[in-house]
Amino acid sequence: MDADDLVILEGVRFSHGPRRILDGIDIRIRRGSVTTIMGPSGTGKTTLLRLIGGQLRPQSGRVVVDGEEVPRLPRRRLFELRKRMGMMFQSGALFNDLNVFENVAFPLREHTALPESMIRDLVLMKLHAVGLRGARDLMPSELSGGMARRVALARAIALDPMMIMYDEPFTGQDPITVGVIMQLIRHLNDALGLTSIIVSHDVAEVSAISDRLYVISQGKVLDHGTPQDLERSPSAWVQQFLHGRPDGPIPFHYPAPDYAEDLLGPDAT
Amino acid sequence: MNQQRILELSVGAFVAVGLAALLVLALKVSNLAQVNRDGGYHLTARFDNVGGLKVRSPVTIAGVRVGQVSDIAVDPQTFEAVVQLVVSSQYRLPTDTSAQIYTAGLLGEQYVALEPGGEEEYLQDGGEIRLTQSAIVLERVLGQFLFNKAAGE
Amino acid sequence: MNLLVRLGAWSLGSMQRLGRGSLFLLAVLWRLPGALVQFRLLLGQLYSVGVLTVQIIVVSALSVGMVLGLQGYNTLVDFNAEASLGQVVALSLVRELGPVLTALLFAGRAGSALTAEIGLMKVTEQISAMEMMAVDPLRRVVAPRFLAGVLSMPLLAALFSAVGVFGGYLAGVGLLGVDGGAYWSQMQAKVDFYGDVMNGVVKSVVFGWVATWIAVFEGYDAPPTNEGVSRATTRTVVHTAFAVLALDFVLTAIMFGN
Missing domain, CATH: 2.40.30 (Elongation Factor Tu (Ef-tu); domain 3)
Incomplete structure (x- = not known):
């Protein structure tokens, strides 16, 4: 079982200053699967990705990627490991002083000594895979949001990584773009034999393409399983989240003193 | 490629002008020449x-x-x-x-x-x-x- | 009481920033040899830091030089010493105005741009993306910019002084009729290459380090929000101005204080 799991998080706790963001998270991500981590905004989903990528260290717990304890890796080994990870950021994070071609070529130029002709071939292949071979000469400022994310995806797979992490890939995109990105994630995962981790709160979209889902809230994993499993989840909380009901265990009101008391109490003038 | 050449040219000109200014300060403005x-x-x-x-x-x-x-x-x-x-x-x-x-x-x-x-x-x-x-x-x-x-x- | 607490907090905060800034500088210095190798990156930064600053330097230097010529003439002519105009203009420029004004203009033009650029790379997660691609942003982003700033400043300062001297010539000789030969010969007689010109160059080198250091540190240290970057950009200009003026006093005292 262990060998099948590419990423293992065990009892991970992480605090930012006095605020506890993750409070004992256990997640296992199987090789070759598309796993989505869902939860309301501000529950530390992006923090999870940064822990997996080694940009943050947990206060306690284990983060294991491909058999290596990420928080304990020395810098050089960590960088070696990161070459085998791709990440697509929410905004795309393209380098805006480089054009599309050079953005995708960036990891190749930095980490390999390939001849220019081979770099060109590789970049065009990656761009073709995301359908943007014709956009190679555009600058990032000339791209739409969806195109920028697809270029970022091409850049993330430039070094043929073993896994890709997607940080909110659908946020703020039109339905067509969402469909295209969904297709791409699933297709690339299966065609290239990747392992994909998606962080998102777009329930319908990710349910359609994910093998497994994790729902986290307030620093804990509430439930996990296949999309069908979660559909039948006994947790009222998970039901509320999945179906987007305004009422349920997550209150509409921020914690406050009693309404009547607040209006009529001693502070009222 | 062309843009790269313009870049190189302008940086080259910048460095040359800067060094020339230093040379002017040395030879024309100060007493180094004498x-x-x-x-x-x-x-x-x-x-x-x-x-x-x-x-x-x-x-x-x-x-x-x-x-x-x-x-x-x-x-x-x-x-x-x-x-x-x-x-x-x-x-x-x-x-x-x-x-x-x-x-x-x-x-x-x-x-x-x-x-x-x-x-x-x-x-x-x-x-x-x-x-x-x-x-x-x-x-x-x-x-x-x-x-x-x-x-x- | 409250005031003391605030003073204490402010001092601690400043010390902490200075400490972080120093560690940052060390980390960047460690990567400078690498930056020298990445010649294409350095070239691009020399363009945006150096070449794009030339315009404001030349225009300012010409006007400062001409004003020095006019004002110097008005003072000197009372003593029948207008032949010394060249010396007055050149010494002011080479020793003080060249390095100092160049550093201030540099902070406004190139320093603020460096801060904003690096800060925005943080806001748009480009720095983060680079780290995730196993590329060290200090080496790839900061070191070439730092090196470009350090190399550009002395060249810009020399340009400022040279153009300023020419501006003084235009005003003094061209407009006011000072003898051209006297302008140059008095200048040459009184401006020492080692004592004046080289000391000015040393100043501009020091200013180059400090101004670029502040600019890249503020950018790299800025909170990754739009507000954070705009504040950092302002801080770059203000802090560079303070640092340059204070250092100028110290350097002047050491070099010319005898």
Whole structure:
């Protein structure tokens, strides 16, 4: 079982200053699967990705990627490991002083000594895979949001990584773009034999393409399983989240003193 | 590719202009062109009074700058001012060269004027100029003038 | 009481920033040899830091030089010493105005741009993305910019002084009729290459380090929000101005204080 799991998080706790963001998270991500981590905004989903990528260290717990304890890796080994990870950021994070071609070529130029002709071939292949071979000469400022994310995806797979992490890939995109990105994630995962981790709160979209889902809230994993499993989840909380009901265990009101008391109490003038 | 060339060209031009500016400062603005410190040789001259002469004051021959004052000290025995001069090596001075301290204009700076003599032999590095005439101190000249006037009447 | 607490907090905060800034500088210095090798990156930064600053330097230097010529002439002519105009203009520029004004203009033009650029790379997660691609942003982003700033400043300062001297010539000789020969010869007689010109160059080198250091540190240290970057950009200009003026006093005292 262990060998099948590419990423293992065990009892991970992480605090930012006095605020506890993750409070004992256990997640296992199987090789070759598309796993989505869902939860309301501000529950530390992006923090999870940064822990997996080694940009943050947990206060306690284990983060294991491909058999290596990420928080304990020395810098050089960590960088070696990161070459085998791709990440697509929410905004795309393209380098805006480089054009599309050079953005995708960036990891190749930095980490390999390939001849220019081979770099060109590789970049065009990656761009073709995301359908943007014709956009190679555009600058990032000339791209739409969806195109920028697809270029970022091409850049993330430039070094043929073993896994890709997607940080909110659908946020703020039109339905067509969402469909295209969904297709791409699933297709690339299966065609290239990747392992994909998606962080998102777009329930319908990710349910359609994910093998497994994790729902986290307030620093804990509430439930996990296949999309069908979660559909039948006994947790009222998970039901509320999945179906987007305004009422349920997550209150509409921020914690406050009693309404009547607040209006009529001693502070009222 | 073309853009890369423009980039390279403009950076090249920038560096060239910057270095040229430095060269202008060295050769046109400052005295680097006139006194080649390595090539210059040292001479000593003793004066009763150097007036307002300072280190780096010019040394001239026939009004043309040929060197500068490198050091001014007082001889503890004779209480004379010992002035070190650096003169560009291209000017070889006879041993009977004389040195005077003059003022450029009424309020101008003071400088050492050298007047080459006619000897066959030349001053070597570290040599001493024996014939010197001190700076003219304005108060003393005025005092002498008034004294003479008074004595004449 | 409250005031003392605030003073204490402020001092601690400043010390902490200075400490972080110093560690940052060390980390960047460690990567400078690498930056020298990445010649293409350095070239691009020399363009945006150096070449793009030339315009403001030349225009400012010309006007400062001409004003020095006019004002100097007005003062000197009372003493019948207008022949010394070249010396006055050149010494002011070479010793003080060249390095100092160049550093201040540099902070406004290139320093603020460096801060904003690096800060925005943080906001748009480009720095983060680079780290995730196993590329060290200090080497790839900061070191070439730092090196470009350090190399550009002395060149810009020399340019400022040279153009300023020419501006003084235009005003003094061209407009006011000072003798051209006297302008140059008095200048050459009184400006020492080692004592004046080289000391000015040393100043500009020091300013180059400090101004670029502040600019890249503020950018790299900025909170990754739009507000954070705009504040950092302002801080770059203000802090560079303070640092340059204070250092100028110290350097002047050491070099010319005798």
